[in-house]
Amino acid sequence: MESDPLLRRIGRTAVFVCAGMALVAFVLSQWHLRSAMAVIGGGLIAASSYLAIQSGVTALVDAVIVTGGAPRRPALRWAVMQLAGRYALLGFGAYVMIARLRLSPLGLLAGASSIVAAVAVEAVRLLVMKNSSPRT
Numbered sequence: 001m002e003s004d005p006l007l008r009r010i011g012r013t014a015v016f017v018c019a020g021m022a023l024v025a026f027v028l029s030q031w032h033l034r035s036a037m038a039v040i041g042g043g044l045i046a047a048s049s050y051l052a053i054q055s056g057v058t059a060l061v062d063a064v065i066v067t068g069g070a071p072r073r074p075a076l077r078w079a080v081m082q083l084a085g086r087y088a089l090l091g092f093g094a095y096v097m098i099a100r101l102r103l104s105p106l107g108l109l110a111g112a113s114s115i116v117a118a119v120a121v122e123a124v125r126l127l128v129m130k131n132s133s134p135r136t
Contacts, residue, residue, distance in 0.1 A: 014115045017114040018040065018046075021114060035104055048089075048093070049090055
């Protein structure tokens with residue numbers, strides 16, 4: 001679970017944005033269910049990518065804390081290999097979704113962009129809150 005409330009809000013907003021895009025794809029697309037599944041699949045790829053980055057950064061920070069400085073080369077090498085392996089699995093998952101499940105690449109892209117849309121929504125929300133607060 002995220003300890004930062006901003007990251008939790010972005011994650012929640014990304015889920016709502018992805019669900020909304022899947023609903024729009026279901027209603028407007030010629031291939032209703034397949035398009036909605038593609039958007040959800042893209043959202044799952046984005047969520048997996050976020051978790052891979054988070055775990056890689058956490059492992060690196062833990063290695064720095066344990067050694068009290070720069071991590072040793074074997075620990076750093078292991079963290080980089082794990083991160084690269086996770087991204088290879090993400091690429092394989094995208095391949096399976098496009099080539100084997102025949103999901104739309106545009107739907108996958110729309111679902112994967114849900115995090116970007118959530119960050120944009122959060123930026124607008126923060127700007128509105130900043131501009132609406134009373135000036136002292």
